[in-house]
Amino acid sequence: MRVTSLMLAEAREAPARVAAMLLEDTALYETLGVRLRAHEPAFAVTIARGSSDHAAAFAASLIGIVAGRATVTLAPSLVTRYGARIAMRGALAIGLSQSGASPDIVSGLAAAREGGAITVAIVNAAGSALAEQAEFVVPQRAGEERSVAATKSFVLTLVAVARLVSAWSGDAALAHALRLLPDSLAAALECDWSAAVPTLAALRDLYVVGRGPGLAIAQESALKLKETCRLHAEAFSAAEIQHGPREMVDSDFPVLAYALADPGGDDTREVAAAWSDSGVPVMLASHRPGPGLHLPLPPPLHPLLDPIVAILAFYPLAEAVSRARGLDPDKPRVLRKVTLTT
Numbered sequence: 029m030r031v032t033s034l035m036l037a038e039a040r041e042a043p044a045r046v047a048a049m050l051l052e053d054t055a056l057y058e059t060l061g062v063r064l065r066a067h068e069p070a071f072a073v074t075i076a077r078g079s080s081d082h083a084a085a086f087a088a089s090l091i092g093i094v095a096g097r098a099t100v101t102l103a104p105s106l107v108t109r110y111g112a113r114i115a116m117r118g119a120l121a122i123g124l125s126q127s128g129a130s131p132d133i134v135s136g137l138a139a140a141r142e143g144g145a146i147t148v149a150i151v152n153a154a155g156s157a158l159a160e161q162a163e164f165v166v167p168q169r170a171g172e173e174r175s176v177a178a179t180k181s182f183v184l185t186l187v188a189v190a191r192l193v194s195a196w197s198g199d200a201a202l203a204h205a206l207r208l209l210p211d212s213l214a215a216a217l218e219c220d221w222s223a224a225v226p227t228l229a230a231l232r233d234l235y236v237v238g239r240g241p242g243l244a245i246a247q248e249s250a251l252k253l254k255e256t257c258r259l260h261a262e263a264f265s266a267a268e269i270q271h272g273p274r275e276m277v278d279s280d281f282p283v284l285a286y287a288l289a290d291p292g293g294d295d296t297r298e299v300a301a302a303w304s305d306s307g308v309p310v311m312l313a314s315h316r317p318g319p320g321l322h323l324p325l326p327p328p329l330h331p332l333l334d335p336i337v338a339i340l341a342f343y344p345l346a347e348a349v350s351r352a353r354g355l356d357p358d359k360p361r362v363l364r365k366v367t368l369t370t
Contacts, residue, residue: 035256035357039179039343040217041171046187047210049169060148060164061195064095069120069146072099075136076124079178079248083124083150083185086244090193090332093241094202104132107139117144122192125149126173126181128156137161150188152181166192175358177256179343182248183213186336193332205330212333215326216341223321224311224345227282229352231259237285237299239266240292241332245339249284252343256350256357266296282309286338287318289328313338 072091074084081101088099102121106112108131121140125133128151138161141147149162152170159165166188170181187209194202228234234253238246243265250261266285287297297312301319304310310320315328325341328334350357 033347033351033357034175035177035179036344036347038173038175039183039340039347042180042183042340043210043213043217045170045180045184046213049167049184049187050191050206050210052169053167056164056166057191057195060166060192061198063146063164064120064196065198067118067146069097070118072097072120072122073102073116073140073145074099074122074124075102075104075133075140077104077130077133079182079251080124080126080133080185082244082248082251083182083189084122085247086186086241086335087122087124087189087193089241089244090189093332094193094197094199102136102140104136108132108135114139114143116140119143119145120148121145122148122150123158123162124151124185125156125158126152126168126170126178126185128153128158131157134158134161148192150185150192152184177252177346177357179340183336183340186244186339190333190336202330202332205333208329209333209336212326212329212337213340216337217344219324219326219341221313221323221341221345222348224284224323225348225352227309227311227321228253228257228259228345228349231282233281234259234261235269235281235283236261236263237266237269237283237296238263238288238292238335239295240290241335242286242288242290242292242296242338245335245342246284246286248339249286249342249346252346253349256346257353257355259349259353266292266299269299282311284311284323285313285320286335287312287314288325288331288334288338289315290331290334313341 123137152168246263250263253261285300304319313323
């Protein structure tokens, strides 16, 4: 009898965890929203690594689309290796981490606070070193996560980002859609992507494509395929891939494309159709069929929340591909749950 991996079991917790999380911390988000509206940050800065950095990319999209602010990523080495003093007066700085323990992320958020930023830590370990450096601590509320490959904590981080942006902007449609998100997440876990397992199990290389908020989950998908399946996967936007990376795409170099229900998803569908017409194997994650192998998604909920639904539909696929390649998704060769970089 097959034993469920920690990775899959924890991914399956996500809908219930999100439902519970949405009932918590209401006053915190309201206070943070009032502070941001009162001080009107000129720009935002994110500090993160790994899956959390992909959540930061998602944050950059939402902050730009909804709050109208540009977001930049702070390279922690500017602080930890080069001793730079970064002026951040008038900025919102967000540190994102499951553990809150990595010294470079902690140092980066501390430097942002010293530089005059409003500092927020989105973290699962509320008493962590990262939380100590933040003016506002936003709990992920993912519970204990034992799998090396982050699943539920990534989903909860994206939801925390969406709640933050909703509180900042007062976007009523986004706030309403958040309340419906747990049901869409539950539906995502019922989506059957198993038809893609044989193709992915036999691969050495793959591109994962998305655009807009969907690019963040393309990045997360590529990382999961590396760390759980030892599959070389790289993520690109549907625009950027048409430059140099397009030269690699051919009949032996498939593409996993996230064609979500938004302008970036429309662009991804368009380039995926062109590749499919030229003989490139395409796996299309979308709520409606299109070129290539259709990986179904639930009906659209909200353009800024649909990426969260899509990544949860992806995680069981990555787990299945890992097993099909003779690997244990819970036991990568060299990775550990907490990576301490400086």
